[in-house]
Amino acid sequence: MTFPLFDLSGSRALVTGSSQGIGFALARGLAEHGAAIILNGRDRDKLENAAQSLRSAGHEVSVSDFDVTDHAAVGRGVNAIEKDIGPIDILINNAGMQFRTPLEDFPADRWEQLLETNISSVFYVGQAVARHMIGRGRGKIINIASVQSELARPGIAPYTATKGAVKNLTRGMCTDWARYGLQINAIAPGYFKTPLNQALVDSTEFSSWLENRTPAGRWGNVEELVGAAVFLAARASSFVNGHTLYVDGGITTSL
Template sequence: MSENFFDLTGQVAVVTGASRGLGQYFARALARAGADLVLTSRDANALTPFVKEIEALGRRAVPLALDVRDHDSIQRMAEQASAAYEQLHILVNNAGCNVRKPALDITWDDWNLVLDTNLRGSFFVAQAIARQMLPHGYGRIINIGSVTSVMGYAGLAPYTASRGGIRQLTMSLAADWGGQGVTVNCLAPGWFRTEQNKVLYEDAGWVDYLVERIPVRRPGAPNDLDGAVVFLASEASRYVTGQTLLIDGGISTGALRATVSKRS
């Protein structure tokens, strides 16, 4: 065991949804901590520039196609990942999507798209990778959730349902696999600017509204998640399982003033 509990040298991390956004930040953080990578996207060719970036850091990166709504695709990815590396140590279950609509406008297909991607997909990816981890008696599974797993937000009914499900799923899988050396935790970001929500950040009034409710008084920056994902992937978190770690600047506290503030 390394004296540095956060050293991932010699370990392999699977990161789903790594063609853009937070998935790439998670992968970079793990690579900088020493991990080699399996990177997935629905289009493996879209990963080529990012693979080159990871290789420039001195790490190996294997790009694989994965559609988390397709069970055969999940099984194929797990088999290819296991063929590429002797052992898989870490899974960052990041692939997801969102549909922003008032609740009355959500369609049957909208609901199925979000739940099938975010919740069903996360379960079956975790199951497939756990089958590779359990014979080795070691694994770190990190399900990517959201502050919406603990708070309700108008216009996000399918998304909040899926993320609440991820939180519960994390606890169940932790109970299933903890005795066999595999921990399962949920990393839940707060409000970070991503491709899914960038239109909101183009509205200065909305940003002011958001920042007023975040105790640290700013939205999240992607590298705010680096330490958390490395912690949950590393030996430092060996006695942590079934937990949801909120990286949200404190917005989940409620962030409502009970006193009148003095403004200049």
């Protein structure tokens, strides 16, 4: 049985930061709904291992190892995909990083690194891909925001700033590009078990706090983000634009 509104057959998706964690889970989820996948990251070996895992399940997968924080490299990488692999119908801007320390001690170089990785990359890749999508009159861009687009916690103020910027850049992309037939939305994950959060997962104190703070009473599993991604990548969301969808077990709704 197929569900046309959620069928991604015949489409091609580029997912940044997709050799592991949320990016890989989203890539696999889109592949399971019919999309051809392009994995992106900086570590070619990790990308190839991730790609082989998807290929062994029967999915069509390519890899592209350009650096999303390098504007020129992004332009070359996206143009090469369009020329050598095929048109990018879906972009998931997932690449991101975290660094935790009190704000008064936060190193300037880490601030710059967070800006480049978490927000500049969304602009660079989004712009490069959108230029091709605009010419075709269609396209889906999904930016990965965070509950920190709305909330702050001690020690991660710069990360919070970047994820707030992702939310508003999503709105700006919609304002500029919806007229060309593009849908640009964001997914804002809550606390999920990923390599980025492993130190928190391993902390009994933090996990206890999170389970008490989250109405659902637990960490999220990365597979629980797939439904939101498929919805926003598919025809089902054809009139959804500039929206940030929180997948957070209710943490942003409750004090």
